Amino acid sequence: MNVEVVHNILHKHQNAQDGLISILEDIQSQFGYLPAEALKIVAGESGKALVDIYGVATFYKSFSLKPRGKHLISVCLGTACHVRNAPVIGQEFERQLGVKAGETTEDWEFTLERVNCLGACALGPIVVVDGHYFSKVNTAKVKQIIDRARRGLDKVEVKTDNRVFPIGVRCPRCNHSLMDSKHLIDGLPSIRVTASYDRMHGRLSLSSLYGSYNVSTEYVVPDNAIVNLFCPHCHAMFSGSSDCTICEAPLIPMIVDGGGMLQVCSRNGCKNHMLDLSGINI
């Protein structure tokens, strides 16, 4: 466990004086679970008793004190899903993954858990994999879901997910369009910027689909590296005033056609981006 990371998280939360749950959530999103060491650091920094923190961490089902696999599969066994055969679906997952609910597969790929109601009862039985909801699941779909999770669910399927939509953006300084129809990503013109990292400059193309994380670069940027981005037209460096709420790297602003701002995290691999449409009359 990286002690530094925990300290960074605590620092972000006003030196651990913020709400305990949001601190624990951040720690869990970093490590995938709550390491005992991390809880001790939180206790030490915040002045709260370790028992209290441990009590909160064990009270909420969404916190895990055990390391979890790469993908988290939550099968809903709430009342509505239960009457629609969710227990059988749960058993099917257990059979196919070879683990019981609450356990992790040996290859650390999947953790299976049971939850009670995910608030989407009308679409039940519900299964959630890494934040992606699968509705009206039946035993035949179980294999598909596991396969899709293996392939990685962050590769979004355009058209099926309406949280994903294309946007056009412009440079906030020279107002030139950044859209590049020569490089297609997700079948659509990409957002083209110049990226610099470690004295290397090159083209970086981002998917113009809001919600898709697909990028292509001229050279390989290591994961977690922070890149500087420049406008390919006026060569001004994009610089923003705010920091990423997840990893604290600078957020890079771009103007969205039709109004509003798009903020993209400059850390390679960080999936934070947000659309700020405030101040616009639609």
Added chain:
Amino acid sequence: MINLTINGLDLSVEEGTTLLEAARFWGFPIPTLCAMEGLSPYGACRLCVVEIGEGKQVKLVSSCTYPAQEGLKIRTASERVLRARKMIIELLLASCPQSKIIQDLASKHNVRQQRFRQEYEDCILCGLCVRMCEEQMMAKAIGFRGRGETRSIGTPFDVRSEVCRLCGGCMYVCPACQLRCTFTEPEKAICGGCANLSPPCVEKPTFDDMMCYMDPCVACEIVKK
């Protein structure tokens, strides 16, 4: 001073007292399990239930956590209170039959059967030890963990806590880990003697505003002979 009525008597108590303190001050006994002087009230066992209010507003509250209010009408031994109390004891007995304290309570309140699935827990989650550790020993070594059915008391990660000084305060206050009186088998947890009395006391319904002030109860004593 706050004026209130306990069991039909007009009394006054100081501001900020709880109903339990008020009743005890004026000599009305109320059985308790999770209340202890020097520890903050917690309201976990519900054994201290009393009835407050009048007419349609009547309700049962735990007296150890309820603050005294001007004009409040309190009944510490009405039929409804006694019924609730018996039920609570029965439930406690179901979860922790081996506790001497709970057995004594059962015998004192004439609980002679236990209709629930018998468990042999060693904790009733009254939180006395947690409060003892925090408030008197200033340690906070133990606390509640988990929730619902799996709620339990213990140290973080189930390893010895660094702040625990092994004072034993938690065990001292525990009502569940007292010496057992299990007859010979755990199923016979209640010692037959107390449970086999015939109904000793006056018929209660007509005496809602009264209660027996004798301790031990004279009627019980007579029947034993």
